[in-house]
Amino acid sequence: MSDQQCRTRKCYVCYGKVSSRATNDNRRHNCVSLGEALCGELPVECWQLQHHPYVLDILGTITAYQQKGKLSDIAHQRRVELAKMVLSATETGQLDKKTFFEGATGFSSRQIKGFLDALPESSSLRDLLTQSVAEITKPKLKEKAPKLNKPLVELPPEFEKALGMYAEASERRAKLKVERGHDYDPRTAIRRIEDARRFCEFLTQHGVTRWADVAARHLDDYIVTVNRHAAQRAWTFLNFLHGRVPMLVKIPRPRDTPRHSGAMVALLSDAKKAIGRLAKHPDLQVAIAGLFLAMYAQTIAHSCTLRLNHFRRQDGSLQAKFHGDWMPLDLLTDQIICQYRPEYAESSHIGPDEPFFSYSCSTLNQKVAEIAGIPLKPLRLAAISNLLRSGMTDRGAIAYYLGVSMPTIEDVERTTYWDLQSTVPPEIVEARNEVIRGERCE
Numbered sequence: 001m002s003d004q005q006c007r008t009r010k011c012y013v014c015y016g017k018v019s020s021r022a023t024n025d026n027r028r029h030n031c032v033s034l035g036e037a038l039c040g041e042l043p044v045e046c047w048q049l050q051h052h053p054y055v056l057d058i059l060g061t062i063t064a065y066q067q068k069g070k071l072s073d074i075a076h077q078r079r080v081e082l083a084k085m086v087l088s089a090t091e092t093g094q095l096d097k098k099t100f101f102e103g104a105t106g107f108s109s110r111q112i113k114g115f116l117d118a119l120p121e122s123s124s125l126r127d128l129l130t131q132s133v134a135e136i137t138k139p140k141l142k143e144k145a146p147k148l149n150k151p152l153v154e155l156p157p158e159f160e161k162a163l164g165m166y167a168e169a170s171e172r173r174a175k176l177k178v179e180r181g182h183d184y185d186p187r188t189a190i191r192r193i194e195d196a197r198r199f200c201e202f203l204t205q206h207g208v209t210r211w212a213d214v215a216a217r218h219l220d221d222y223i224v225t226v227n228r229h230a231a232q233r234a235w236t237f238l239n240f241l242h243g244r245v246p247m248l249v250k251i252p253r254p255r256d257t258p259r260h261s262g263a264m265v266a267l268l269s270d271a272k273k274a275i276g277r278l279a280k281h282p283d284l285q286v287a288i289a290g291l292f293l294a295m296y297a298q299t300i301a302h303s304c305t306l307r308l309n310h311f312r313r314q315d316g317s318l319q320a321k322f323h324g325d326w327m328p329l330d331l332l333t334d335q336i337i338c339q340y341r342p343e344y345a346e347s348s349h350i351g352p353d354e355p356f357f358s359y360s361c362s363t364l365n366q367k368v369a370e371i372a373g374i375p376l377k378p379l380r381l382a383a384i385s386n387l388l389r390s391g392m393t394d395r396g397a398i399a400y401y402l403g404v405s406m407p408t409i410e411d412v413e414r415t416t417y418w419d420l421q422s423t424v425p426p427e428i429v430e431a432r433n434e435v436i437r438g439e440r441c442e
Helices: 055-060 070-089 097-104 109-118 124-137 157-179 187-205 216-225 228-241 268-279 284-296 331-340 361-372 376-389 395-402 406-416 426-436
Strands: 007-010 017-020 311-314 317-320
Touching: 055 070, 055 124, 070 097, 070 109, 097 124, 109 124, 157 187, 157 228, 187 216, 187 228, 216 228, 268 284, 268 361, 268 376, 284 331, 284 361, 284 376, 317 331, 361 376, 376 395, 376 406, 395 406, 395 426
Parallel strands: none
Antiparallel strands: 007 017, 311 317
16 A cells, blocks of 8 residues: 555544544544554554553444534544543453542443444453443332322302313314324323313312303412413313303413513614625625515515515605505615616606515515525614614604514513603704605605
């Protein structure tokens, strides 16, 4: 084998330099996993030079691995540490149980058993370790705490009758699901009945004995006492009973508790950097869609629905109809749109009813996200925050012209640390309203 066919690489176990032929498998190797690809002398750091009786078997447990990220490196490092521990515990040819058991405390039972399974069947080290590994990996029986006897709650006749109806309906539903080929767990019907019974017991313990007395506040108390998901399952029972028992009100289903949008607003400095990157991007479609998102809070999905006839030039200003009515655009966006579509520089131009962007929504979304450098939702919320800080404090106007929902506007308002509806100077509010009405282009 000529030297030209060999190359130098670093052993990923001892970190010494070894010569080998190219493996072309995109994996990290040691002197054992290289096999016949190894050429030349072993490095002085190599474990094989330790004259350990089981070194080849132990090295064989550290196989070549593909470096996919930090987690694969950590898993490899743990295998090396475990191999070193076994080397130390068997350096005399016999197992030093004290060293082995003390070292094994730093590894999980799964890791130790995996090491044993990786040894060759014919290895004498396997016979040496089997009994000790069995002692370490033997499952430990946990002492079960004695179950507390749940106090029996005698339900009122109305509740027992309702539970009977719900049980019949649940069993009938499960039977139909199975007959129609649905993947339906047969225990679901049992769980539905148990959830309903627990809610009835809760009502009874709180002094409610008639369905006519059940109100939304009882379900709210159930949320506080148990949890929201249990209350949602109890609502399924109440919704079934509506119209079948004399309940006076239809109780709404408890909603999930989403994270407030206001907690996700991007920093103003990050938003400015993102706008700068988007404005300078050579792909004009990506630049325009990004500016619509970062300055006018238009989602990429909505921007992809815009048509050429949603833009016009009037009174020297380019206007866009994002949602309810025409809105003037800033000078930077105006210039980039005119580069993309030069015809919009003319006042008399009326675009056809054709898509404004030629990219698909997914492509545009991916490209804008790559250039912006920050998640798109926080960037959109930063655009709303910037509009509020600039004096556009009319929630109705923001919702009408830009299509932003009222709850989202209210969430973002909470991040401004002042009451925008009363502390913004009147002249700023009036100036912004003039821009919205198209009376000024500043």
